[in-house]
Amino acid sequence: MNVIYTIDKRNDMKMVYTIIKSDDSSDNWQRAKEMGISKKLFNKIVASSSYNEVKSEINELYNTKLLNDKELLLSKRKLYQSNWNLINDIFEQETERIVGMKWKYENYYVIVSLFHRGVSNMLGNTVYLWIYDDLDVHLRITAHELLMTHLWQFFYKNFPKEDINNNWNKYWSVNEITTSFILGLESKLNSLWSDRMKGYKNFLQNYPQLGEIRDLLVNKYKKRSSFKDFIDYGLSMFTTSKM
Numbered sequence: 001m002n003v004i005y006t007i008d009k010r011n012d013m014k015m016v017y018t019i020i021k022s023d024d025s026s027d028n029w030q031r032a033k034e035m036g037i038s039k040k041l042f043n044k045i046v047a048s049s050s051y052n053e054v055k056s057e058i059n060e061l062y063n064t065k066l067l068n069d070k071e072l073l074l075s076k077r078k079l080y081q082s083n084w085n086l087i088n089d090i091f092e093q094e095t096e097r098i099v100g101m102k103w104k105y106e107n108y109y110v111i112v113s114l115f116h117r118g119v120s121n122m123l124g125n126t127v128y129l130w131i132y133d134d135l136d137v138h139l140r141i142t143a144h145e146l147l148m149t150h151l152w153q154f155f156y157k158n159f160p161k162e163d164i165n166n167n168w169n170k171y172w173s174v175n176e177i178t179t180s181f182i183l184g185l186e187s188k189l190n191s192l193w194s195d196r197m198k199g200y201k202n203f204l205q206n207y208p209q210l211g212e213i214r215d216l217l218v219n220k221y222k223k224r225s226s227f228k229d230f231i232d233y234g235l236s237m238f239t240t241s242k243m
Contacts, residue, residue, distance in 0.1 A: 001092050001103045003146065005081040005129075007073060008111045009066075013058045015128060016115050020045045035115040036065065065114040069131065076131045076138075077112045083135050084110075084142060087192045094188050095147055100227050104153050110142055117141070120148035123156065136194035143189075144179055144203075151175045158228060173207075174234040177214045180204055181221045213237050 016035060020028050020042060032042045041061070045054050066073070096102055105125040112131050113119075118141045119128035127145035129138060155164055155171050164171050183189050184200030196202075200218075204210050217234055224230035 001088070001105065002107045003084050003088055003110060003142070004107055005077045005084070005110045005112055007077060008109075009062060011126070012111055012113050012115060012128070013055070013062050014051060015111075015113070015119060016058050017045060017048075017051045017054065019116070019119070021048075034117065036061065062114060069114065073112060073114065073131050079135060080110070080112060080129070080138050080142070083139055087139065087143075090188060090192065091143060091146075094186060095150060095182065098182055098186060098227060099150060099154055101150070101154055101157065103150060108146055108149070110146075118145050120145040120152075122149070122152045124149070136197055140183065140193050140197040143183055143192075147179045147182060148175050151178060154231075158231075170235060170238040173210055173213070173238055174231060176204055176207060177210055177217060178221070178231065178234065180214070181218065185218075185221065 016037070019035075020032055020037075022028065029039075029042060032045075037045075041054070041057055044057065048054050092103060107125060109126045111126060111128045113128045114131060116128040117130045117133075121127055127142070127149060129142055129145065133141060152171075152175065155175070159171075180200040180203045183193075184198065184203065190198050200214075204214065213234075217230075217237060220233050221230050224233075
């Protein structure tokens with residue numbers, strides 16, 4: 001697999017709309033504030049019926065950010081790319097071994113974003129990463145978002161599409177937790193990160209509702225008989241939980 005860092009104004013802007021209009025279990029207003037979006041624009045996006053209704057306002061905000069941070073955007077794209085290239089082969093080989101499935105696409109694109117701290121993609125090959133992260137933070141977050149896309153492919157290969165679509169939050173929850181385990185518990189992958197980015201316990205802080213079941217699942221992951229067995233067990237935990 002090739003991981004290619006890119007700047008994409010159109011999609012960076014459109015993802016602002018997608019995030020704010022989503023039913024994500026995280027706090028959309030909090031995410032909007034992190035993007036630099038005013039309460040007025042946030043409310044307008046929430047009330048809108050289409051992206052085109054607010055496109056000009058988002059475009060104006062993008063241009064303002066770009067005016068201030070164009071050099072940073074360009075330099076971070078190069079730095080992030082060179083940093084990722086050092087780990088790409090190990091990341092690809094280890095994740096394929098653990099999950100038991102080849103990566104679907106030859107090329108994956110990381111949009112270096114003025115807005116988004118990290119966004120994965122269910123069945124596509126594009127993720128988003130914030131330009132304001134340190135290099136070591138970027139490396140782990142990029143790995144997390146890319147691996148989530150890979151696990152979505154695993155889910156759709158091994159479970160009925162209708163069940164995933166009807167129980168999206170359950171599958172998303174297991175995906176987030178499993179991704180944090182793979183990157184933080186598998187020694188060859190965990191060795192790729194800086195000390196502050198190792199392990200799994202300091203991740204998923206944006207989703208406190210996942211903490212309890214994550215802690216219940218960690219030993220099952222370590223002692224799993226197969227990757228599919230662990231995923232089945234994780235899904236059953238969310239089925240029977242009160243969450």
